[in-house]
Amino acid sequence: MSQQPMIRVTYRIETPGDPEALAAKIASDQSTGTFTELPGETEALRARFAARVEKVVRLDDSPVPGFPTDEAGPFHRADATIAYPLEAIGTDIAALMTVTVGGVYAARGLSGVRVMDFDLPQEWACHPGPQFGIDGSRRLMGVDKGPMIASIIKPSLGLTAEETAEVVRTLCEAGVDFIKDDEKMMNPGYAPLEARADAILPVIEDHYQKTGKRVMYAFGISSADPDEMMRRHDYVADRGGLAAVVNINSIGHGGMSYLRKRSKLCLHAHRNGWDILTRHPALGMEFRAYQKIWRLLGVDQFQINGLQAKYWEPDESFVRSFHAVREPIFSEADRPLPVVCSGQWGGQAVETYNRTGKTLDLMYLGGGGIHGHPMGPGAGVRAIRQAWDAAEAGLTLGQMAADHPELDAALKKWGTPEMLGA
């Protein structure tokens, strides 16, 4: 009985009451509980299917509550690990989310709850995981080593398909490995997906014919309607496209699952909407837990912001995210390519390298940092490559910039005194 596989979920709970009692209540509510005694609920049944609290680790009290409450503090915090019998949940992600996550957020008596991690048994290796991941991304882009340098269409909205193709031509000539639609670009009336594919893919092909370099373009194919999303996928794949931007929260688990099963494209995940789940540290879900689900569903490339990003996310959170996506769930093949992005222009390369385990298995995406380089986009890409060369060689950006004018110009436009090695 005790040998049966278990799904373990760790929650950071916060309560003006007793954390051990709250953990026990969550375990009960998420298995067989209701508000009154029921004749059919036998002890034998409870023993077999009930969730059990395995561990409660006390943390420091918080003076303020996560959710507003009339109750007085201090608010006691703990990390509680609850084990759910696999037999009670199975291997379906909808079941996992409903049983171990959905209901927990509704419980009384807590002033904060955050899902910190899922520890999934081997039976969960049945999920497809990434089709391409790190190795497939390198192969498709023809980048054997070093970071994959990427950019994004700017301005993000408002260009016609033909105008977009001109930006693509500029970026190809600038020397990027990868280009993507802005996540907000899907299928607007002024630049439908088909028109964009028709205009952009010949530019990619033309560049390939001239240079032997096939740039990966990720088209925004997201639709809340999986049939429509597959239509867009097929349109791109049938014409030689290699990748798609997928707004994972907007299509949901069902959309992603449906797409992955049928996909021929490398799936580049944008997690917009995730912030509301994670921005308040006492609430929601830690990225470590969140990203496991989407990796099992098939994300090949995962956008995780970067150091000094333009959004709210602190640097430490990005570093934790990077390590999380690098860690195998069941095998190395289920690791997506980390996509470092948001306000990136190369100035963060050395610190990124040093804080993320000195790996070059990443995509580094510059938007304004490439388009807005004072010497032009080609110089923007070269500046970024120079910055990563500095990281790998153990040089400072200032040292590298001394005889690399593109990096020097970027540093002069966007850099801080520290970056210049001062």
Add this chain to the structure above:
Amino acid sequence: MSQQPMIRVTYRIETPGDPEALAAKIASDQSTGTFTELPGETEALRARFAARVEKVVRLDDSPVPGFPTDEAGPFHRADATIAYPLEAIGTDIAALMTVTVGGVYAARGLSGVRVMDFDLPQEWACHPGPQFGIDGSRRLMGVDKGPMIASIIKPSLGLTAEETAEVVRTLCEAGVDFIKDDEKMMNPGYAPLEARADAILPVIEDHYQKTGKRVMYAFGISSADPDEMMRRHDYVADRGGLAAVVNINSIGHGGMSYLRKRSKLCLHAHRNGWDILTRHPALGMEFRAYQKIWRLLGVDQFQINGLQAKYWEPDESFVRSFHAVREPIFSEADRPLPVVCSGQWGGQAVETYNRTGKTLDLMYLGGGGIHGHPMGPGAGVRAIRQAWDAAEAGLTLGQMAADHPELDAALKKWGTPEMLGA
């Protein structure tokens, strides 16, 4: 130009800075912004596709921030309405969520943000909406008037298919109109969906043959894999089943869209997971906004808790939810049946009736309130019907209980002095 259809989204924003400036930043970020100036971004382009702040209504300051911040308060709050040109978004729900919701949660400079409402132009009436809704639910259950009385399998997890069928028989004989699987019941190894359908549907049919009353049973068919979910749907529909419980957040927009297009079943939505979006009043999404999306996607019956629910949700929130689902988006046909549930046993009927517009177009779901009635489940159902008769007749529960022993027994077990009319 100014005549083009717009999507209006109202946000409750909170910031230590200037709310008007924050609203303008959101509008810019969600259209053409980046962190540096870009040559291609012309004023003409901005004018056509840019989101615009239409209204900022100041609210009281908050002394504490929604998201923790090092910045000093007070935190200025406002309801900001931003208009997005339809041409920039289209009618796809994934586009709406990414452009108007996803990115907003990531912005710097805010200490709180909550999506309060979507105001969608007529073009959005292209979505399917409920297939059955209120009228279809009544027709399928054969309940011409009055509330539809429902119950749920208890214990919620751990019964075999055969044991579940016995509970169904008891509930049919007790006189319910509707029975559902617990939302956590989908397809566990000990009671697979097929086995449950095989065991339960003959009991429903047998009861129909004996009494002429066809009880609606909603099977938990949710799967994060739309193919698997459709397999479960078909299994139920092919054997004469009428309804399904759908865990909307766990399957996502894509799962729901895929199911609705192909569904023959009445779709009973459980919103578990929603709480984390709405429980902190400064963060996330108001139910009013949330429910519109799921109604457009095709929810027929919407669980919205009830008064004195067993979860965290305050009564006022439930009342707002009830009114929200009753309000047409584009037409009366897009209104789902409100499902009043959680800790309900009839004691809340009079107050529910009086606070929700004196309508009987609702489903009233008792779990423990029926299973745990001291005189048995049949008495539990009768007690609930008596409570609703009291509501309609303008009587107190105590007055009705005087010559109705089932309601009297329920009041004695679960009632408060106020409910007894004391």
